[in-house]
Amino acid sequence: MDHISPVLWQFLVKWMTNFPLFPPEASKIAPQMDALYFFIALVSLIGLVIVILLVTTFCILYRKGRHPVAVQIEGSTLLEATWTIIPLGLFLVMFVWGALIYFRVYTPPANAMNIYVVGKQWMWKAEHPGGQHEINSLHIPIGKPIQLTLISQDVFHSFSIPAFRVKREAIPGRYTSVWFEATMPGTYHLFCTQYCGTNHSQMIGDIVVLTPDDYKKWLAGSTSGMSLAQNGERLFASLSCNACHNAKPDARGPSLANVYGSKLALSSGGTVLADDAYLRESILNPSQHITQGYAPIMPTYQGQVSEEGVIALVEYIKNLNSNYRIDQTLNTTDLLPEGEGKAAPVPAAVAAPKAAPQGMVKP
Amino acid sequence: MSDTIVSLPDQSTARIPKVNFITKENGLLSWLLTGDHKRIAVLYLISLSFFFFIGGALAGLIRLELLTPQTDLMATDTYNKVFTMHGVIMIFFFLVPSVPATLGNFLIPLMIGAKDLALPKINLLSWYLYIAGGLLAIYTMATGGVDTGWTFTTPLSTHYVNTNVLTTGLAVFIAGFSSIFTGLNFIVTIHKMRCPGMTWFRMPLFVWAHYAASILMVLGTPVVAIAIVLVALERTIGIGVFDPTKGGDPILFQHLFWFYSHPAVYIMILPGMGVISETISTFSRKRVFGYTAVAFSSVAIAVFGFFVWAHHMFIMGISNYSVLVFSLLTMLVAVPSAIKIFNWTFTLYKGSITFETPMLYTFGFMGLFTIGGLTGIFLGTSGTDIHLTETYFIVAHFHFVMVGGMLMAFLAGIHFWWPKMTGRMYPEKISQLAAVVTFIGFNFTFFPQFILGTLGMPRRYASYPPEFQVLNVFSTAGATILGVGYLLPVLYLTWSLKYGEIAGNNPWQATGLEWQTQSPPLTENFLETPIMDHEAYDYEWLENQKEKEVASVG
Numbered sequence: 001m002d003h004i005s006p007v008l009w010q011f012l013v014k015w016m017t018n019f020p021l022f023p024p025e026a027s028k029i030a031p032q033m034d035a036l037y038f039f040i041a042l043v044s045l046i047g048l049v050i051v052i053l054l055v056t057t058f059c060i061l062y063r064k065g066r067h068p069v070a071v072q073i074e075g076s077t078l079l080e081a082t083w084t085i086i087p088l089g090l091f092l093v094m095f096v097w098g099a100l101i102y103f104r105v106y107t108p109p110a111n112a113m114n115i116y117v118v119g120k121q122w123m124w125k126a127e128h129p130g131g132q133h134e135i136n137s138l139h140i141p142i143g144k145p146i147q148l149t150l151i152s153q154d155v156f157h158s159f160s161i162p163a164f165r166v167k168r169e170a171i172p173g174r175y176t177s178v179w180f181e182a183t184m185p186g187t188y189h190l191f192c193t194q195y196c197g198t199n200h201s202q203m204i205g206d207i208v209v210l211t212p213d214d215y216k217k218w219l220a221g222s223t224s225g226m227s228l229a230q231n232g233e234r235l236f237a238s239l240s241c242n243a244c245h246n247a248k249p250d251a252r253g254p255s256l257a258n259v260y261g262s263k264l265a266l267s268s269g270g271t272v273l274a275d276d277a278y279l280r281e282s283i284l285n286p287s288q289h290i291t292q293g294y295a296p297i298m299p300t301y302q303g304q305v306s307e308e309g310v311i312a313l314v315e316y317i318k319n320l321n322s323n324y325r326i327d328q329t330l331n332t333t334d335l336l337p338e339g340e341g342k343a344a345p346v347p348a349a350v351a352a353p354k355a356a357p358q359g360m361v362k363p
Numbered sequence: 364m365s366d367t368i369v370s371l372p373d374q375s376t377a378r379i380p381k382v383n384f385i386t387k388e389n390g391l392l393s394w395l396l397t398g399d400h401k402r403i404a405v406l407y408l409i410s411l412s413f414f415f416f417i418g419g420a421l422a423g424l425i426r427l428e429l430l431t432p433q434t435d436l437m438a439t440d441t442y443n444k445v446f447t448m449h450g451v452i453m454i455f456f457f458l459v460p461s462v463p464a465t466l467g468n469f470l471i472p473l474m475i476g477a478k479d480l481a482l483p484k485i486n487l488l489s490w491y492l493y494i495a496g497g498l499l500a501i502y503t504m505a506t507g508g509v510d511t512g513w514t515f516t517t518p519l520s521t522h523y524v525n526t527n528v529l530t531t532g533l534a535v536f537i538a539g540f541s542s543i544f545t546g547l548n549f550i551v552t553i554h555k556m557r558c559p560g561m562t563w564f565r566m567p568l569f570v571w572a573h574y575a576a577s578i579l580m581v582l583g584t585p586v587v588a589i590a591i592v593l594v595a596l597e598r599t600i601g602i603g604v605f606d607p608t609k610g611g612d613p614i615l616f617q618h619l620f621w622f623y624s625h626p627a628v629y630i631m632i633l634p635g636m637g638v639i640s641e642t643i644s645t646f647s648r649k650r651v652f653g654y655t656a657v658a659f660s661s662v663a664i665a666v667f668g669f670f671v672w673a674h675h676m677f678i679m680g681i682s683n684y685s686v687l688v689f690s691l692l693t694m695l696v697a698v699p700s701a702i703k704i705f706n707w708t709f710t711l712y713k714g715s716i717t718f719e720t721p722m723l724y725t726f727g728f729m730g731l732f733t734i735g736g737l738t739g740i741f742l743g744t745s746g747t748d749i750h751l752t753e754t755y756f757i758v759a760h761f762h763f764v765m766v767g768g769m770l771m772a773f774l775a776g777i778h779f780w781w782p783k784m785t786g787r788m789y790p791e792k793i794s795q796l797a798a799v800v801t802f803i804g805f806n807f808t809f810f811p812q813f814i815l816g817t818l819g820m821p822r823r824y825a826s827y828p829p830e831f832q833v834l835n836v837f838s839t840a841g842a843t844i845l846g847v848g849y850l851l852p853v854l855y856l857t858w859s860l861k862y863g864e865i866a867g868n869n870p871w872q873a874t875g876l877e878w879q880t881q882s883p884p885l886t887e888n889f890l891e892t893p894i895m896d897h898e899a900y901d902y903e904w905l906e907n908q909k910e911k912e913v914a915s916v917g
Contacts, residue, residue, distance in 0.1 A: 015833060020818055021818075022818070023817065033746060033749075036744065040740055040741050044734075051733050055711065058716070062713055062714050062715060062716050063716045064368070064716060070647060070648035070713065070902065071649075071713040072650055072903070074654075075654065075706075076652075084698060087698055088694075091694035094694070095691055095743075095745075098748070099687055099690060101745075101746030102677070102746045102748075102749065155516075155523050156516060156679075160753065160819065162818060165750040166750075167753070169678050173613070174680060189819060191824075195443075195514075195516065195823040196519060197510070197524060199439055200823060200825075201439060201824035201826045202439070302608060
């Protein structure tokens, strides 16, 4: 290769021999999914080799020069049954194995740490329970199951972490969830994989997996001084939710203490499990979800609270196990100076967390 | 002449028959107002090739942009429009009508011994609808394009883009009716117009495959038409069916869309499978192994094909239990395809095989379709689908099925029936070369994309992380080879129209009724109504016929 510049040659060799062929396995589910991947790959390879071998052999043995007159054969029920039943059996094995993994990926364990993720054109916003916010990155510790609760503010997005082998669609108007447990510290790709418009290919970020110690440092260094639930509490007060949901004997709304995870009787008949999705719906669309015994007087908060704000409220209500705090904050909004707690848009709130609760939509 | 079955008439005395469907009438109007299924097929062939090369040029732009990790050839917006139009044109204006509208149109009446399709004017109307839709699509491209992706996913398409969604939707809507009419025409023709003796189980498998595909066209296409109308209403007057703030459900659109678009995959592939059954039988001189199994597997694919649409939505938040059901049904629909591959393979067994161009394309189809089908199993398995869906793995998978499978079958069919359609042979050596170049170029282009997808590279990205570049360069290089492979047939087939050897009635010594009449056929197809007195693919009957002819001439 003396006619090619050595520098260029070196570059080409390095370039051509140094690219990945398989993604890193950085989560607990990754090796399990890869085992299935390689099983299907192996079966496929065997199937393909069988077809190629048969075709090649027949082409050599029965080419016209060697085998001038074809022998007419009608078919063979035995052979037909063989190549119906064997593939079917193999496909069913893959189906069962795949379903087991699918259910594992989308069934979070009870002790998982929940992080909310909001997708919007064209960024990912993560809300940690400790009040940390991130854009286009997600810091998580190894060895701890993490559940993501995803929602989109506009169009469909999809939160994909190839190194973890997990992916979940972020859907407008609905929570979805996925979980994983990282096993290897490092920085991995985060992609939006559902086409979402102009800058779809820039809706990417980093998943930063830290050791527990580094994670603690990161948490301490990135806090906004207020947890997500505390932020929700301020929002609860400033939206005057506590005017009705205060557990007083004459309260116009039901008590919210310990409501999360309970079964509620609705005035329309039937019961419903009060989960994240239910809490979100009854903030944005309350007349559809009236608890038995109460009048449908709650106004809708659609358009008044951003998805981040709803998340803070949901997180607050989830952690509410007594009405003591509500009593404490009752009517404190009257004491706030005029305008505060209403006007601040979200980014300003990030910069100055004391100014106003996050998540209110600018009127 | 032991390595070929081609038997041409003596070139010094042979002439193209003076009266045939091409020479019967002259002038542009006689073509534009024709009711002859053969002429309409030729119109389709010309217009389809036009759209194919537009779609192909767009594909070239996509691959060129992806040569480097940055967005340097075009802005992301432009890139989004380019891949959207590539998808729209290739799927709705090339793949869906490709084999049915050209080969199916030309051959179904000939194969079942009929004079024409049952509804010739509706057939012509189909072509006009197709052209109207196609021109509208080109117009939208010229006036700003559309950037929703060919899937028109809501609420992106209804609320968040201000490109030509309505006109593109209208183009697809119109083309959909063309497809419905074609399907309807085929169903009626196959039921009502078979010649005496042509029972269902004497029909060529090509006709069976088209029958199955026609059912899908007639039942599936109206659903996508409804989905498009709903998108249009949502965009214009905001009816809110897909809008969660008005109590609608954005996922509903995907259910409607895939209820058509998954069967559409079978609309595309089934006719291709029909072609393969014909070529593989002819070039191994044998009846297709397990004729009834192949015929019924077409119908099974058509039926199961309607019940697997939600496998496009495994990660979309549909319930885990419906994922179970749809994953299982997907596994079931994979079985008939496997059956077909093995039946074709065993058709070769104890045959007398020759390797003319259509057969080379057929082998290409079998290899690439097998890979395409097997990688579909990775995606039908719900667990691995989580990792692989929405990545280049999907892109590679459906290109193996659609381009590696369907386009190979289309080219096999075009070469196989070219002598029947034009009366002249294509040049053999260069077309064999084209088949090999296409196969190599195809694998170079799309195989690296399986690895890219496994690495996690998302589809529809104008830029990507630098470590994916080497594989993308392979893919782009392969696309260049593939482009050459597709240009060659255009050149030599056009050349052959004037300079090709005279083919005679039956250059391949094939058994179908279409080969028992002159090439190109008369407008009425047959001098007298043929009588089918033998099974399909009966090579002994053909031998007897030849002997009789020799005896009567001698």
